[in-house]
Amino acid sequence: MSVDTSFAGPRFSDELCARLREALRRTGYDADGVLSVLGGAAHAALGRGEPEPADRASRDAGDLGTLIRLFLLGGAEPRAAVRSAIAPVSLDDAIEVGLVRGDDLLRAGLDLRPHGDETGSWWVLSDLDSDQSGGQVRPDHVLGVGHASLSLIRATIRRPVDTLLDLGTGNGVQALHAARHARRVTATDVSARALALADATFRLNELDVELLRGEWFAPVARRTFDQIVCNPPFVVGPPRVDYTYRDSGLAGDDASALVVRQLPAFLTDGGVGQLLASWLHVKGEDWADRVQRWLPPGTDAWFVQRDVADPALYVGTWLRDAGIDPRSAEGRAKGAAWLDWFADEKVDGVGFGFVTLRRAGVAHATVVCEDLRQSYDDPLGPEAGAWLDRVDWLREHDGELLETRFRVPPTVLLERVDQLGVEGWEASVRRLHRTDGPGWQHDVDELAAALLAGCQGALPLSDLLELLAAAHGRPAGELTAAALPMIRELVRHGMLEPA
Template sequence: MSAQLTPIDPQRLRRDLLAAGYVVDDVLDRIGEAGQQGLGRNSTVPADVALGVATDPLAALIRLFVLQREVPEEQLAGVVDVAGLLDGGYLVRRGTGLAAAVDIRPYGSPDDDATGWIVADPTPGLDQVVEPTSPDYVLGVSPASTTLAQITMRTLVESALDLGTGCGVQSLHLSRHAQSVVGTDVNDRALRLAALTAGLNGRDVDLRNGSLYEPVAGQRFDLIVSNPPFVMSPPSSAESTLAYRETNYEGDSLVETLVRGAADHLEPGGSLQLLTNWAVLDTPWEERLRSWVPAGCDAWVIERERLDIYSYIEMWLTDAGLGGSPGWRAAYDDWLAYFDRLGIRSVGMGWILVTRAEREEPHLRFESWPHAVAQPVGEVFARHAAAVDAFQLPTEELLESRPRLVDVDEETLGVPGAEDPQYIVFRQRVGLLRAIKADTALAAVLGALDGDLSVGQVLAAVAQVLDLDPTELATGVLPEIRAALLDQLLIL
């Protein structure tokens, strides 16, 4: 288990960090591009070389927190409250100097200005030093947490829940557009670090200990976000379970529980957004997940990646620090036996949106979309309910509507010298980067939809210009218009 932490004055630490210039741009400038790339590979050497023999406050803090090096105490005296950080357990004496027991790192988010500092446990595997991960380890900013922040809808809401808050990075983002934020976790250490993250950034987050929806029983929220501990590892003792990534729920039943319970904790119109994974059995994965969606809710599930069981197991055994250890093969065999017992053939990884839409007929969409996207895509999810409304318009209302193409390029492909192109493609520049391959008639209709004319007016004009039967044109084109509205190439 990790050393215990006690509260410190976050405002004093904030002032000290600012005075030293320990902010994103200054740190990146100081370690240079090679240093940044090295840290991306878990190598501290390029950044250390960039710092050279410098002993100024910024260099000392970079070595202490980012590079996880020992720093002579005299270099930190007057830079931070050394005594307070030692007493709180955030610094420890090691060798002839001081070392960080936690990672306090500048954080930048130009998309929503959620900029400040994140407090977590030190990055594992730096400079090839691999050690088993502590059960109460608190993960810092990861590709998964960054992705969740980028897919989260950022509309203004009254209340938001960060379920499984960890280091508190999602709460930092949520606090930019939610009047109140609740963060929950089963890991006391995570709650302590999340509290310091919130304090350093001047954010008010209501942090509570407990599993899943238990800490918010009886409460409803406009938005719930979570990158839950979804790893489908074999059951283990509480002392060896890695709280940040796994539980003793069987298979993907934790994710199922979150989805099934969403309606009881969402305000009307509210949404749950998950970045997670699910088991793929012998039955279609869409059918399994469809059965999880609570009554009265819409759902949109996007499978971004599919992993075979071997790749999945190896990824998470390595993440646990078991690479190269004597226990690797035995643990591997335990996972294989567990997956075989549950009938897990592969693992889907992706995004889940559940909205308490309360339609007479819920809209449920399940798709695989492994293609590149243009992050952030939070706006795509924020507009999804309106896109479904537009997609489901009665025909008369659709004909009277005035949608417009938004952030779409028109591409033509064909044989050089030919009179007409073989293909006309309308492709999004933003969001999920969807595309529509259109014939001449559909291209003419889509190209004319700029918000000024109604769909009915455009259809009539195109039919006249191309000498087409208006009814046949409408029959062929209206389904494509509906699809374009759902995929948000067209916006009402």
């Protein structure tokens, strides 16, 4: 493992990691083992923050039950039980590196939990959150595998690449997943503690990851990568750093803007970058105009807005995340300063979502900003890759759309809402609905629905438009001008494809 040794923090040696790995494998402390002991109901309850069913299920599980209660439930366990569960790691070594803490009864000093995908399971080391520790988190707190991390994991394209950069690695979980499809992985962070825990995570999982310390892209200056993933400190507000995992020291959404602006220069030609980002909704300004100004020329970009938070809700959420009670004197003071900043900047909402960037190297890159606030089950990563493929197809064939034979995929349905009128039931809403992926929906009128009904791979688009024009007494040129933008959008969303 290539490591920048200028950082300091909990130091897990190769020998200690080997012994700890032996203990975890011996006890079955992995994603499948924990689920097997807890069962589906208790495991789901634990995910909802309800530990009691999991505690009951773990009582007869021996050493594995001890590890579940210690690291997943935040319980206090007798020294003898912990000694047995972590053997061949000694208690002295575990206490020295901060893995456990206490005297007669021991508690977790770090968060050590299994994390898996469809291929297998890893172990991830991070700091205890405020609920686990019972107080505020430290300024250099290293976040565990939370909802934001999981959402970026699901949104990342998983295609084989040679080189991948995990910018702002934190506990290293993005790099773990990256190692499945990237031949070489580099991970950076500004936090010495984050790099120390990521280093321990990689050693524990026997992964060779290059670790570098520094701000933003400085550690990889003059290098390029086939893929970059980034979960940056995207919390927006006044320019301050209370917690390195969330605060950049830049004002407003400047951290997200910096990454979007600089990332494409560190990509190889055709390379792809994906990140979580936040952007301000400012009175009198369209959020899409705001984020598009961040982009360098020649960059394909897909901004997907997943949520928009009210400023008051946003501030309260992040105060609690750090273990600060919004009702306390400290919480009131910090909340007031934060909300004053939002008011001064005329912010009426905070957008959050995913950004996919590609170094396209063309004069007229494709930039799309859209809302995707509905719930969906499929991961966004495959959709992001397919979106880029469809952008490529449109770029190559845009002048040939009228000669193309299109078809509507079988996953796309036409939904109708009929309203009773004087002449019977009349369609008031016609909506195309893609039933897979993110579940895109498009409202269409009667003529568009009729045109798409003919898209079955038999006739080119030009013929369909001429037939439609003749049937409805409309000029073919007028229908063509209206149809082509719709066709492009439906192709980008995978709701229409070349036959």
